[in-house]
Amino acid sequence: MTDARRIALEGLIMRVAQGDRSAFDALYDATSAKLHAVCLSLLKDRPEAEETLQEVYLNIWRGASRYSANGLSPMTWLITIARNRAIDRLRARDSRPAFAPAEAAASIPALGASxxxxxxxxxxxxxxxxxxxxxxxxxxxxxxxxxxxxxxxxxxxxxxxxxxxxxxxxxxxxxxxxxxxxxx
Missing domain, CATH: 1.10.10.10 (Winged helix-like DNA-binding domain superfamily/Winged helix DNA-binding domain)
Known part of the structure; x- marks a missing residue:
């Protein structure tokens, strides 16, 4: 990543931290393709990756003030948020029952006699x-x-x-x- 791109992304994140919606739009346009690819590579499901990407940008909007410009790539911070959110989604998926609710109901034994x-x-x-x-x-x-x-x-x-x-x-x-x- 070039220094100019790094500085531009850091500037957008700082403006997002101040509640600037146009900076948020610009940050989304500049980074959404890469973050979507991160989510998709982990989740292997396009609709779920898109939903996770929305949650990632909500986290970015809420947590932009926690970003510190330390000379490292701001993309690392953004990719970390996307990766962690996708992993959380995978864990939630693994904890769900493997069968549909109708199948779950059928597997519960009846209280009365058959x-x-x-x-x-x-x-x-x-x-x-x-x-x-x-x-x-x-x-x-x-x-x-x-x-x-x-x-x-x-x-x-x-x-x-x-x-x-x-x-x-x-x-x-x-x-x-x-x-x-x-x-x-």
Whole structure:
């Protein structure tokens, strides 16, 4: 880079730091092709490189006051901003899921039963209800109270007004008949 070009770019950056829009336009015209090439070489995607280039120039507009003219090439400062922003974009791209939102939703397991599981469960409930109907009413009531309503043996014996061992005998006989029915 010639000294005249370096001095011209430094002057444009200093004017941009003061909020000069025409200097910003001139800086863009003088450097955008090179900075776009830097973004494109890293990102390998033209639309993403163009979007990143816009972010680069926003950073330049906001941070021009931090540039110090030290005799080195101002293009080094500008290329560093472009390169860092493109790398940030690459990192953000790598952290995104590799599949589309619709695919992501499909990969999440459903909280409820699948249609097949629901059909099987419905058949099992129907079979159990039919087998409970085949039991004597007292036995069916005791089995339902303990296994479907969650009553304890002691609570049910007290409710029925029978000794605990009698209730256990009713349950045992009822469960044996229920098992025979289900296995048919």
């Amino acid at each position: 249609p097949e599981q629901a059909a099987i469960r419905g058949q099992q409930h129907s079979l159990l209800a039919a087998c409970l109907d085949e039991l004597e009413p007292g036995q069916a009531g005791v089995v339902r109270a303990v296994y479907l309503e969650g009553l304890t043996y002691a609570d049910l014996a007290e409710r029925q007004g029978v000794p605990l061992n009698t209730l256990r005998s009713w349950l045992r006989r009822g469960l044996l008949r229920l098992k025979e029915c289900v296995n048919r």
